[in-house]
Amino acid sequence: MKTPSRLGILAFSLLALSLHSSLRAENSEYKPELFKTIKLVYEDSFDGGSLNTDFWEVRQNTTWVVKGGVLNGSESSKEFQAQKKASKDPSHAGLKPVIWLKKVPENFVCKMRVRYDGKAYQKGFPLFDLGHHIHTLSFSEKATTLTIKKNVESLPIEQPLFSINEWHDVVIELKKGTILLTIDGKKHRFESANIDMAGQAQIDFKAIDFGTCQIDHIQLWEGQ
Secondary structure, three states, X not given: OOOOOHHHHHHHHHHXXXXXXXXXXXXXXXXXXXXXXXXXXXXXXXXXXXXXOOOEEEEOOOEEEEEOOEEEEEOOOHHHHHHHHOOOOHHHOOOOOEEEEEOOOOOEEEEEEEEEEOOOHHHOOOEEEEOOOOEEXXXXXXXXXEEEOOOOEEEEEOOOOOOOOOOEEXXXXXXXXXXXXXXXXXXXEEEOOOOOOOOOOEEEEEOOOOOEEEEXXXXXXXXO
């Protein structure tokens, strides 16, 4: 039997790598439901080891580090918490990790793998704010709730659920009047005349008090 040459082995390896990359690219493409086309705005797998501050803004002096290809968030320092608790602004003491994703289009798709860790829901609910306090998606043990502008409208549903201490694949599509939320393949469409990202350009990530947040990868598109 003929032994394969080094050149042949190299050619086969390059072909396999090319096919693998093509499959990954094909699988990474997302087909939106609310838009005809989407244009990539930002993508990050956090393999570079540092936070891209052009797109991220750390809030409340909380701790965010990129480690092992994952963005990890935790509470602020005890010194900062003590200073804030003694001030006129104790609600922003950084007890929970908070970070903003910036440059979010008015019509967007955001696809990510994320988890919130904590001991119990008693310390608050993990949430995503689509626009600052505009469309708040909060996750309790039994329900997911969309709260619009704090008290304008509240839309609770039983599914899809986002549980703590587990990784979840999340997709959020938003255009005026509609939010399509998908968690681990389970979808729910919120419809309301109050859904509108005009003048907003961020998604806020907020975990449970004294808990953590981890983001493995994220993609952000503009919907067209």
